[in-house]
Amino acid sequence: MELKGSVALVTGANRGIGRAFARALLDHGAAKVYAAVRDPASVADPDLVPLCLDVTDPEQVAAAAAAAGDVSIVINNAGTAGSGSALLDGGFDGARQAMEVNYFGTWAVSRAFAPVLARNGGGALVNMLSLASWVGQPDFPGYAASKAAQWSLTDALRQGLHEQNTLVVGVHAGFVDTDLSAWVDAPKISAETVAELTMDALTNDRPEVLADAETRKAKAGLSLPPTATPAS
Template sequence: MKIKNAVVLVTGANRGIGLAFTRELLARGARKVYAGAREPSSVAQAGVQPLRLDVTKPEEVAAAAALASDVTLVINNAGIAQPGGFLAPDSEAVARRIFETNFFSVLRVSKAFAPALKQNGGGALLNVLSVASWVNGGELAAYAASKSAAWSLTNALRSELAGQATQVLALHMAYVDTDLTRGIDVPKTSPGDIVRRALDGLESGLEEVLADDVTLQVKQGMTAARPTYLPQPA
């Protein structure tokens, strides 16, 4: 999948990783970039086409698919998080809210745009996931579980869309310097670095990008004698 002359939809495009995607796509010569956001007026990036898109609302997803029927690349970036474990009093409500955005909306958008991708030659689907797809220490329990589910969804979509020649890429990374991680005192990677590695991988035909050292170490440790998804000795 080449970015030059591509027509791209980015969900959650008004800030953070989504905003970084729109900037890098334009820099690489994308012909058109639809910047999806709940409130189109919040999209400040010049050169993009703001698109009203609350991914949790089926009617807005359907309207976006009808309007942006020329897409060749869909980037499922919109996501939310909330601290807390599964034993917290409100954990069921929190999990349902997070899964609605991080899992069901990825499914909803992917289904809605799959016919357009097929019509336009196959194109690609890029799902923004996380190192939390593989590890869950309970600090962001529902978020991590939703990303695990979205990883499984991505793997299934890769198989289901293979027949229409749609490339499906899973993007995994650890902490990124965005509003989502504000207040968390850990090393963070810049959104621009994550996006450049993601698009480099996409253009190289990859199916998975591990966008930082932490993610690479975690993935490599999945088959260790004590795998990285289990609590590690102090």
């Protein structure tokens, strides 16, 4: 698809990967980029159009779709780590939050904007997923489960929106150098790398981004038998 002159909306665009997505869209010639965030005052970039959106609030989701009726690209980036839910003890509040934001939030925004994309020629819907979509994570099981659900949803949307000519792109990455992964000491790629690879996928109508070597390895391993120990 053509990025130059497009109108896009990015959820969670005030920081991290979302901000990188928004800047990359502008750098590739987008005419307008809505920064859809819970607190519009947190959008510091004057080139973006702030838009109030909590993806877990149905009224705000509907209002955003009504206000941004000119979009041809929607990027579901807003997410949470859902920390605090251990695998074998404690409560499930963090896991429920992860599912509400990462899975149901993505579903709600996608459902609301699907008719908008259809009216504007089909366009593209991008979901920010994870290596954890494919690999169980005992240290953060709630987050991983929400990303696995989000991956399933992405495939359902790809099939369901095919007839209206909407390109659905799933973006998978391991640890990205943002606040969300500041707690872990592991190799990370930059948010700008993720964004640029996604722009390339959109330009070339590719439905999937595998942003780093670990993610590509995990995808390749899906057909292998289960193992009791994590892959190295």
